[in-house]
Ligand SMILES: CC(=O)N[C@H]1[C@@H](OP(=O)(O)O)O[C@H](CO)[C@@H](O)[C@@H]1O
């Protein structure tokens with residue numbers, strides 16, 4: 180075995196002087212320096228599968244919303260969750276081993292430490308987004324899998340959530356927890372049918388224009404549309420734009436969820452009329468944000484916070500109408516980037532509990548698991564809803580007492596089917612939003628009117644070493660460098676309804692500064708002041 184591993188690793192030598200980290204979203208950097216990482220990720224995936232007695236492990240090659248020249252890779256656990264943290268550390272160490280011999284030695288060390296039987300089968304399922312470098316990197320990964328004598332299935336192009344779906348299906352096939360058919364077609368069939376059932380005869384109003392960020396989401400959505408009821412059948416009128424995957428250099432350029440959320444504007448190519456619903460996916464279709472032009476022609480954003488509040492209120496009502504309010508409690512999980520107005524709305528109007536976690540889906544997902552129904556979304560549009568096992572059982576077994584309860588219960592059950600519980604999924608999320616809007620007979624303006632966002636600003640500050648910025652309280656306060664938080668507090672107090680925090684990014688070499696206040700001018704000014712404080716502290 181060691182010889183095969185040495186051979187595979189030799190084919191893709193690690194560039195000198197680079198340090199790789201398995202961060203919040205796996206390994207992610209310029210594609211040209213990722214070959215060696217992919218081969219080693221293949222080895223880790225094989226070990227992880229063997230450690231779990233041959234369960235299927237997923238490997239997704241993507242750099243999400245990053246520019247076209249970047250790429251990345253992340254591992255998926257058997258039920259579609261993010262990689263266990265302990266294994267993130269092993270992956271980082273493996274990626275940074277200098278020589279093929281050291282790689283092979285470390286492979287064996289991991290096997291010894293975790294008592295992994297190297298004769299166990301290893302099963303790995305692979306997919307990628309539409310980046311030009313994907314094919315080459317896939318080759319590097321397959322070399323690693325071959326070196327570790329792992330069996331693999333290559334699904335070609337998939338969205339990240341589709342891969343998570345397939346992994347979960349493969350590992351639950353034939354059990355009482357079976358999630359669906361472990362194929363791309365199975366995904367479309369499952370979510371297509373759930374959409375139709377969850378609509379329950381309600382007809383979506385108007386049309387929806389979906390910006391595919393020129394990534395894998397566009398063509399996959401077009402495929403999904405074939406499984407949805409047509410407009411004539413009472414379905415949704417969907418238009419897909421920015422779906423040019425033939426030109427991978429256009430990926431995420433002047434389009435996509437990150438562009439819209441960060442710039443707080445529609446893609447320049449957008450041509451829709453007032454009150455037309457639009458949404459943008461990111462490069463691997465695990466994020467979605469909605470927006471529209473109001474009657475005065477002003478751009479209005481409906482971000483992840485909005486999706487969370489919309490969905491939480493809908494589910495809350497269904498639970499109540501089904502007669503289950505006493506048994507099932509809903510919680511909402513946010514990060515510090517959630518708009519203060521959204522947090523207040525959930526607590527005061529929806530009367531639901533809000534938890535705040537550090538940035539990164541794994542933290543949100545984990546916190547959401549403590550609720551009967553956990554609704555979690557990052558403000559940037561990444562999120563989903565998860566139902567505890569006992570909640571799913573309660574809903575499945577509940578006997579409705581009257582036609583009203585039955586009606587609500589039917590919708591609730593189909594809605595559960597419509598949600599990709601493995602991971603935040605832009606395609607499933609957008610169908611969910613459409614179902615909720617159809618049931619409420621709401622257009623985007625009604626959705627927007629639920630509360631008013633506080634004006635806000637997100638900035639990036641480049642510093643010498645971002646690791647000196649250490650936080651507490653779900654990243655809302657700095658503990659180091661000393662004295663910096665006090666200076667931030669002083670600035671926050673000077674503006675109306677001010678809130679601001681600074682934290683080191685987990686995916687970029689920068690410190691992010693967020694500020695919100697009663698007026699846009701105050702929010703911008705606060706962001707500038709706090710950025711100056713961070714810059715000064717970072718250059719000491
Ligand atoms: C403010 C922001 O949007 N941060 C993003 C970004 O994390 P940073 O650690 O802030 O770089 O990338 C993460 C991975 O995609 C995503 O989970 C998170 O929401």
Ligand SMILES: [Mg+2]
Pocket residue numbers: 243244461462463464465466
């Ligand atoms: Mg993404």
